[in-house]
Amino acid sequence: MTLIKKMDVLGLLQEHGAVVPGHFELANGLHSSIYIQTALVLQYPHVAHKIARALAGKFSQRPDVVISPGMSSVVLGQEVARVHKCRAIFTERNANMLALRRDFRLERGEKAMVIEDVLTTGRLTAEIIALAQAYGCKVLGVGAIVDRSTNPICLSVPVRTLISFPLEASAPASCPQCAAGVTLTDASGMPTGAQEGE
Numbered sequence: 677m678t679l680i681k682k683m684d685v686l687g688l689l690q691e692h693g694a695v696v697p698g699h700f701e702l703a704n705g706l707h708s709s710i711y712i713q714t715a716l717v718l719q720y721p722h723v724a725h726k727i728a729r730a731l732a733g734k735f736s737q738r739p740d741v742v743i744s745p746g747m748s749s750v751v752l753g754q755e756v757a758r759v760h761k762c763r764a765i766f767t768e769r770n771a772n773m774l775a776l777r778r779d780f781r782l783e784r785g786e787k788a789m790v791i792e793d794v795l796t797t798g799r800l801t802a803e804i805i806a807l808a809q810a811y812g813c814k815v816l817g818v819g820a821i822v823d824r825s826t827n828p829i830c831l832s833v834p835v836r837t838l839i840s841f842p843l844e845a846s847a848p849a850s851c852p853q854c855a856a857g858v859t860l861t862d863a864s865g866m867p868t869g870a871q872e873g874e
Contacts, residue, residue: 685730685821685838688723692716698861699853704797706845707860709853712822714793718751727838728755731791731819734836739789739816741765741782743808745774745800753791756819760789767804774803784812792820795837796845798829805833 689695693716700711718724731752741763744753750766757764765780776782788808790801795818805815817834824843829835848854 685727686841688717688727689714689822699851699858701848701860702796702845704799704845705848706796707848707851707854708843708845710824710843712794712824712841712843714752714821715748718793721755724751724755725758727821728752729759730838731821731836732756732759734819735789735817735834737787737816738762740786741788741813742791743767743788743804744791745804749791749793752793752821756789756791767807774800774807776807782808782811782813786811786813787816788813789816790818790833792818794822794824795820795829795835796824798825798831798835801829801835802831805831 689712694713696711696713697709698711700708702708717727738760739762742753742757742760742765744750744764744766746766746768753766754764765776767774768777769775770777782788790804790808792801795801801818805818808815815833817836818831820835820837821839823829823835823837823840824845826842826844846852
């Protein structure tokens, strides 16, 4: 198995311009001066597979299914599932609730692994874990490329990431960039409205 070190991961992110400065609104509503755009790295299948193998190697048990949240983590989840030779599915919002759509199914007793690109607060991850457990699945753990949290992420299952890269995020009311009148930007650095991510 190809080994990937913490400095290699950070180097890959920086080399591909995936650590973007600006003023961003994350999917959880928090604002941040740094956005981690992992898609710029994961667009290269051979690199995505190398990262996936490193993530898969952090868990001793093999899952029956890998679950990812939305578009940002689908490619990574697919590659981790390829390593484990299992199914890969993803969740979507349906009337403000996280759900399985597209005829995806989970079976009672299946072993599931949650794979994300970036962890910030763990709120969305906790929803996915609860969803899988409601179907009767055993969730083996959560794997992610980057843990950008500044506080411990407390979940009911093991959390394993390739790197810890703490980055401050604040509510809009306490955001220093909002107070200074800085316009929100998207991951390409252009002005925008609310920015999805992490």
